[in-house]
Amino acid sequence: STHGKVKYSATRFGNVLGSAGSVIPLFKRQIANGGPVTVTDKRIIRYFMTIPEASQLVLQSGAIANNGELFVLDMGQPVKIMDLAENMIRLSGVQGIEIIETGLRPGEKLYEELLVKTEELDKTDNSMIFIERDTPxxxxxxxxxxxxxxxxxxxxxxxxxxxxxxxxxxxxxxxxxxxxxxx
Known part of the structure; x- marks a missing residue:
């Protein structure tokens, strides 16, 4: 519903690379300290997007909003956090860093439910932005x-x-x- 001339919409997306909660700065610190690199579960999968990508798509979603849509961004291919950790260690050139599985934290999910089943979403003019079909x-x-x-x-x-x-x-x-x- 609208209050005055305000339009409301929401945008769903995954992790933003380099943001405060990003796992990459954590892995970098752990590697710089000589390890170990900690991964909660080797099966964890996450979607990543850069800050410029995420902010541009959120702004574009807002610009095409009519009212009440739930926009879903196409986050590309999911990344296995274990692969990310292994690649960061390899690229750092530091030898002998081990990866330790610490176990899932309470409430942590192995994968993100991003609703990116594109056949169940409506397309927009931007190939990276979809709208979830929803009943008001x-x-x-x-x-x-x-x-x-x-x-x-x-x-x-x-x-x-x-x-x-x-x-x-x-x-x-x-x-x-x-x-x-x-x-």
């Missing part, structure tokens, strides 16, 4: 969902809050469900 939610439905979440938060119980989230977001999957598919 009425204001009444939104208010009902918000109330469900408020009630769950008021209990102070994490499991009730997670279950409420699952009930109001039909596409919500727990990390366990996602990781089971790849294991």
């Amino acid at each position: 939610v009425s204001e009444e439905e939104i208010n009902k969902k918000i109330q469900t979440l408020r009630n769950a938060c008021d209990t102070g119980d994490d499991s009730i809050a997670k279950e409420a989230l699952r009930s109001v977001v039909p596409t919500f999957k727990t990390p366990e469900e996602v990781n089971k598919e790849i294991a």
Whole structure:
């Protein structure tokens, strides 16, 4: 819905290379310190995009927004974090650096659900930007969902809050469900 002349839309994309949370600076530090390089799980797959690419595509998504779209960026091919770590060690020229698997952190997923099944998305004039097909939610439905979440938060119980989230977001999957598919 619009308030005044404001348009709302959202854009989904993966990891941005060189951003604060990027794994690459971490690997660089670990290599510079003589290792080990830590990977939570050798099966982890992530999508990467550079800061200029991501910012340009987000701006372009905003420019073509009408109202309420969920834009999905084509992030290209996913990268195995283990391959990334091995390549960074090899390219550094530093010998004898080992890679240690530390185990998945709570809530960590083996792969990102980016919705890049292009056959299920609508195209835009930009080949890198897609729109998720979605049925608009009425204001009444939104208010009902918000109330469900408020009630769950008021209990102070994490499991009730997670279950409420699952009930109001039909596409919500727990990390366990996602990781089971790849294991």
